[in-house]
Amino acid sequence: MQSIRSKLSVLLIICSIIAITLITVFVNITVNSKFNEYMVDTQNKRYERIVSILQEIYKRDGKWTNDSGTELLHEAYMGNYCLTLLDKNKKSIWGMDPNDIKDKQHLNTMVVNEKGIYTSKRFEIKVNGEVVGYVDIGQYSSVLLSDEDVNFKLSINKSIITSGVITLFIIILISLYFSKKFSIPIKDVANLSVSLSKGNFNTKSSTKSNIEELENLRKSVNILAEKLKYQDMLRKRLVSDISHEIRAPLNVLQNNLEAIIDGLFPASTERLNYLNEEVVRFGRLLNNLDVLKEFEAESIKLNFGNVVLDELIQGICEEYYMTAKNKGIVLSYDFEPNQDYSLTGDKDKLKQVFINLISNALKFTTCNGKVLIKMYKNNENIIIEVEDNGIGIKEEDLPFIFERLYRGDKSRHEIEGSGIGLTIVKNIIQLHSGSIDVESKEGKGTKFKITLNK
Numbered sequence: 001m002q003s004i005r006s007k008l009s010v011l012l013i014i015c016s017i018i019a020i021t022l023i024t025v026f027v028n029i030t031v032n033s034k035f036n037e038y039m040v041d042t043q044n045k046r047y048e049r050i051v052s053i054l055q056e057i058y059k060r061d062g063k064w065t066n067d068s069g070t071e072l073l074h075e076a077y078m079g080n081y082c083l084t085l086l087d088k089n090k091k092s093i094w095g096m097d098p099n100d101i102k103d104k105q106h107l108n109t110m111v112v113n114e115k116g117i118y119t120s121k122r123f124e125i126k127v128n129g130e131v132v133g134y135v136d137i138g139q140y141s142s143v144l145l146s147d148e149d150v151n152f153k154l155s156i157n158k159s160i161i162t163s164g165v166i167t168l169f170i171i172i173l174i175s176l177y178f179s180k181k182f183s184i185p186i187k188d189v190a191n192l193s194v195s196l197s198k199g200n201f202n203t204k205s206s207t208k209s210n211i212e213e214l215e216n217l218r219k220s221v222n223i224l225a226e227k228l229k230y231q232d233m234l235r236k237r238l239v240s241d242i243s244h245e246i247r248a249p250l251n252v253l254q255n256n257l258e259a260i261i262d263g264l265f266p267a268s269t270e271r272l273n274y275l276n277e278e279v280v281r282f283g284r285l286l287n288n289l290d291v292l293k294e295f296e297a298e299s300i301k302l303n304f305g306n307v308v309l310d311e312l313i314q315g316i317c318e319e320y321y322m323t324a325k326n327k328g329i330v331l332s333y334d335f336e337p338n339q340d341y342s343l344t345g346d347k348d349k350l351k352q353v354f355i356n357l358i359s360n361a362l363k364f365t366t367c368n369g370k371v372l373i374k375m376y377k378n379n380e381n382i383i384i385e386v387e388d389n390g391i392g393i394k395e396e397d398l399p400f401i402f403e404r405l406y407r408g409d410k411s412r413h414e415i416e417g418s419g420i421g422l423t424i425v426k427n428i429i430q431l432h433s434g435s436i437d438v439e440s441k442e443g444k445g446t447k448f449k450i451t452l453n454k
């Protein structure tokens with residue numbers, strides 16, 4: 001298999017060779033034909049000049065003599081054409097021998113073109129409208145070219161070919177440069193995807209490209225790598241979280257049961273109740289995992305109906321009022337007045353969302369704290385904010401809080417929880433085509449913002 005670089009280079013070079021050859025041939029043909037036209041024009045002017053000189057001579061002398069116009073012979077000999085002067089009866093006055101110029105022309109092969117056949121043209125010499133004689137002009141090619149003409153033509157051809165070769169050379173260099181520019185980022189991305197497929201998620205492509213599509217490809221593969229790395233990390237964390245959640249109640253049960261068996265602890269009702277609580281906690285964890293499974297399998301069915309959010313949230317606040325009061329927390333709500341907060345949704349599921357958020361806010365807020373639920377409208381969207389001034393969430397935990405079984409460190413060690421509340425919240429909101437965002441500062445508090453569409 002060929003590399004993309006060599007394939008691209010070969011392709012570009014072949015295209016340039018074809019293009020340059022075509023241009024060179026085309027320019028060559030055009031220049032040659034224009035040059036020939038010019039030479040034919042020059043030749044015709046020469047014929048006219050010879051005729052008019054002979055006319056002038058006849059006018060001056062009134063008759064032909066043996067040396068009328070013989071001054072033209074030298075020029076004719078040098079110019080490789082043959083002159084013969086005839087009187088009005090077509091009787092030769094003087095003439096050149098075509099063999100003289102033939103011998104001379106053999107020295108220059110370029111001049112003797114077109115097979116060297118001698119052709120001659122006859123022109124009338126008229127004075128006062130009357131034919132007084134004729135001149136035959138003969139030559140060994142249809143167009144006569146002097147050495148300078150031939151050299152000029154040759155040098156033009158040479159420069160066309162030289163410029164073609166130079167252009168080709170420049171294009172080859174440019175092709176190599178561009179194919180490198182194309183191939184390096186592609187190669188880099190290809191290497192990255194190979195290492196991703198091998199499970200190495202720590203690699204990244206850093207070869208930037210100024211070609212938009214390649215740069216987008218590089219960025220998206222980097223994002224893919226980032227996401228795979230994140231998913232891999234979550235998977236590992238999930239396994240460790242599950243084993244942690246299972247091991248904790250099991251250890252308690254095992255230690256206590258062993259102590260009872262060894263006779264260290266009495267099997268009192270109080271102790272058995274305590275152990276039963278652990279079993280219940282364990283069962284709750286499994287139930288939570290079941291709930292999660294149901295949501296993640298997307299098999300959950302929503303019972304859509306009209307939900308009046310202000311009534312719903314108000315009701316939940318009333319339910320939690322005592323819990324908040326007992327913890328010394330002020331739980332309040334603030335709804336923008338004169339607005340219609342009803343929407344189409346699953347009432348029970350939405351209730352679950354607000355219960356999870358409000359109970360979290362109360363759970364993670366210490367006494368003398370405040371939990372405030374705000375609701376307002378923005379165009380057709382209903383926005384609900386659940387804000388507390390509790391312990392807040394660490395910046396490094398923030399991206400993970402909506403993940404399954406994710407629990408902040410503090411929550412894991414000091415506060416009861418399952419780590420699935422927010423995962424369920426996010427799932428329900430997404431099923432309602434809404435969105436949820438979180439802002440939090442450790443030690444300052446947390447604000448969840450839900451946007452729902454009517």
Ligand code: ADP
Pocket residue numbers: 356360361362364388390391392393401406407408409411412416417418419420421422423445446
């Ligand atoms: P949990 O059962 O632990 O509350 P959640 O999925 O509801 O599980 O929450 C996940 C984690 O997000 C919690 O363990 C906690 O670290 C953090 N979190 C959620 N809500 C808040 C809040 N209002 N204040 C501080 N931390 C919170």
